[in-house]
Amino acid sequence: MVARIFKPAKTAMQSGAAKTKEWILEFEPDAPRQVEPLMGWTSSTDMKSQVRLRFASAEEAVAYCQRHDIAYQVFAAKEPTRRAIAYADNFAFQRRGSWTH
Secondary structure, eight states: OEEEEEOOOOOTTOSSOTTOSSEEEEEOOSSOOEEOTTTOOEEOSOGGGGOEEEESSHHHHHHHHHHTTOEEEEOOOOOOOOOOOOGGGGGOTTOSSOOOO
16 A cells, blocks of 8 residues: 655646645555446445545655655655746837737
């Protein structure tokens, strides 16, 4: 039973930073998923795959794993590289390129 501790990335459908500030602890799957033959749904007999714990910091998640003797891996959070650009910058007088439609 190995746990993964990570900070989730922003989804493509998000414009804000909601649900990306907390650290998540998930367990690695013990058994592979199986396709149910009648309905075609994917299922698993591993109940730990449904557990998803949230923590305010990585240290809290690590302390939880140590307290409960759970092996863990911490994946460092990668901060996004974004340029701070405003819509008004398209019409700035110092703009390098010509403005076209």
